[in-house]
Amino acid sequence: MSLFEMKNIKKSFDGKEVLKDISFSVEKGQVLAIIGPSGSGKSTILRIATGLETKDAGDILFDGTFGLVFQDFNLFPHHSVMKNITNAPVKVQKRDKKEVNNVAKDLLKKMGLEDKENNYPSQLSGGEKQRVSIARALAMNPDMLFFDEPTSALDPEITGEVLKVIQDLAKEHMTMVIVTHEMNFAKNVADHIIFMDDGYIVEEGTPEEVFGSDNQRMKEFLGKFQD
Amino acid sequence: MYLFSTMISELSFGLITSIEIFLLTILFSMPLGLAVALGRMSKIRPIQWIMKAYISIMRGTPLMLQLIVIFFAPYYVFGIGLSSDYRMIAVILAFSINYAAYFAEIYRGGFESIPKGQTEAAQVLGYSKFQTFYMIRLPQMFKIVLPSITNELITLVKDTSLSFVIAIPEMFTVAKQIAAADSSIMALLVAGVFYYIFNIIVAWFMEYVEKRMDYY
Numbered sequence: 001m002s003l004f005e006m007k008n009i010k011k012s013f014d015g016k017e018v019l020k021d022i023s024f025s026v027e028k029g030q031v032l033a034i035i036g037p038s039g040s041g042k043s044t045i046l047r048i049a050t051g052l053e054t055k056d057a058g059d060i061l062f063d064g065t066f067g068l069v070f071q072d073f074n075l076f077p078h079h080s081v082m083k084n085i086t087n088a089p090v091k092v093q094k095r096d097k098k099e100v101n102n103v104a105k106d107l108l109k110k111m112g113l114e115d116k117e118n119n120y121p122s123q124l125s126g127g128e129k130q131r132v133s134i135a136r137a138l139a140m141n142p143d144m145l146f147f148d149e150p151t152s153a154l155d156p157e158i159t160g161e162v163l164k165v166i167q168d169l170a171k172e173h174m175t176m177v178i179v180t181h182e183m184n185f186a187k188n189v190a191d192h193i194i195f196m197d198d199g200y201i202v203e204e205g206t207p208e209e210v211f212g213s214d215n216q217r218m219k220e221f222l223g224k225f226q227d
Numbered sequence: 228m229y230l231f232s233t234m235i236s237e238l239s240f241g242l243i244t245s246i247e248i249f250l251l252t253i254l255f256s257m258p259l260g261l262a263v264a265l266g267r268m269s270k271i272r273p274i275q276w277i278m279k280a281y282i283s284i285m286r287g288t289p290l291m292l293q294l295i296v297i298f299f300a301p302y303y304v305f306g307i308g309l310s311s312d313y314r315m316i317a318v319i320l321a322f323s324i325n326y327a328a329y330f331a332e333i334y335r336g337g338f339e340s341i342p343k344g345q346t347e348a349a350q351v352l353g354y355s356k357f358q359t360f361y362m363i364r365l366p367q368m369f370k371i372v373l374p375s376i377t378n379e380l381i382t383l384v385k386d387t388s389l390s391f392v393i394a395i396p397e398m399f400t401v402a403k404q405i406a407a408a409d410s411s412i413m414a415l416l417v418a419g420v421f422y423y424i425f426n427i428i429v430a431w432f433m434e435y436v437e438k439r440m441d442y443y
């Protein structure tokens with residue numbers, strides 16, 4: 001049985017249908033990449049999955065916990081790195097402060113940020129901020145993670161440090177849904193890829209199937225990354 | 228002829244009353260302003276309208292007029308005799324509800340300039356609405372609005388002098404009395420110096436608070 005499933009999801013904004021019957025599922029331990037042109041509805045899928053947006057029709061079958069990593073991090077600027085990570089586990093999940101502190105320290109170490117725990121977000125680079133926000137999501141022990149273009153707000157030369165962290169999570173069989181414009185990353189890390197265009201899932205399958213597809217729109221889209 | 232030292236001592240007593248009005252107004256108007264701001268941003272339309280009207284009236288009519296109305300209302304409307312204790316109560320009440328309206332609009336601007344992603348991140352992390360409010364939005368709002376709060380406090384120092392219209396013995400009232408009795412402008416000049424020093428201290432304190440908040 002799938003861990004997460006969306007069935008026939010529809011969504012309109014101001015009369016304009018931006019999701020037109022979206023169905024897909026994610027198995028436990030699987031990495032799903034969602035690709036497609038800007039405005040095709042990728043973020044809306046994640047926002048509906050994570051409850052930030054309501055759906056007009058369809059069903060979501062999932063009774064686990066999740067985390068969401070935003071494109072622009074959305075770290076809390078008035079909290080230290082440590083507090084950004086520990087506050088929700090302590091205040092929301094009511095977990096033991098010491099236990100959470102240890103978890104946070106381990107996560108920061110894993111992210112290569114052990115010396116940043118007392119810093120504030122404004123003192124970090126974009127890549128560091130995004131790694132903290134991944135640690136913040138992971139500290140909640142989620143069953144799965146959603147990423148909305150986690151490297152799009154970063155300078156090209158530092159996207160690697162964030163992609164590496166996500167790749168490590170994939171190796172540990174973290175269930176993940178990742179919206180991305182990094183085609184090589186999608187190819188290498190994803191078990192399954194969905195190509196969205198204009199509110200529809202136009203193509204889906206393994207990386208080989210999707211990147212080898214004859215679909216015209218898919219080819220046009222991939223053509224933009226061929227340089 | 229007034230002795231200079233007598234004048235200073237009388238003005239100092241007046242200054243203490245001015246400071247009292249200043250501090251009590253802050254104490255009541257800042258939390259009240261927050262309540263008004265929340266009402267103004269409420270999803271419940273009638274509450275929104277009431278707060279909008281409240282803010283509009285408080286900001287659209289003279290504070291001095293509000294002060295006089297609040298002071299005389301019990302007598303003219305209800306025929307209640309005016310006790311001398313009520314003078315001070317009327318002043319604090321008038322200043323507090325007036326300044327609450329200004330603070331409410333400042334707070335609202337502060338809340339609205341917090342990026343939406345902050346609330347969304349909190350929501351996804353499971354923060355309740357109330358936790359999101361006091362752990363995420365409120366502290367960020369206060370930092371954003373500090374410079375505007377400083378402006379209001381400096382205005383408030385000067386506005387305390389409006390209390391002369393209902394004969395509260397604060398510094399300006401006292402200064403006017405001395406000036407009249409003494410046929411000299413000296414007391415008013417000294418009062419001016421006192422107000423100025425008062426405001427320098429307020430500005431200095433707020434600068435200190437802003438520095439303390441500058442860790443992020």
Ligand SMILES: Nc1ncnc2c1ncn2[C@@H]1O[C@H](COP(=O)(O)OP(=O)(O)O)[C@@H](O)[C@H]1O
Nearest residue numbers: 013014018036037038039040041042043044045
């Ligand atoms: N809150 C909203 N209000 C109105 N239109 C929206 C809103 N969110 C998204 N849209 C529109 O829905 C479409 C899909 O947006 P989005 O899911 O963000 O696309 P993507 O992430 O693939 O770039 C776009 O046309 C966008 O303008």
Ligand SMILES: [Mg+2]
Nearest residue numbers: 042043044149
């Ligand atoms: Mg998007």
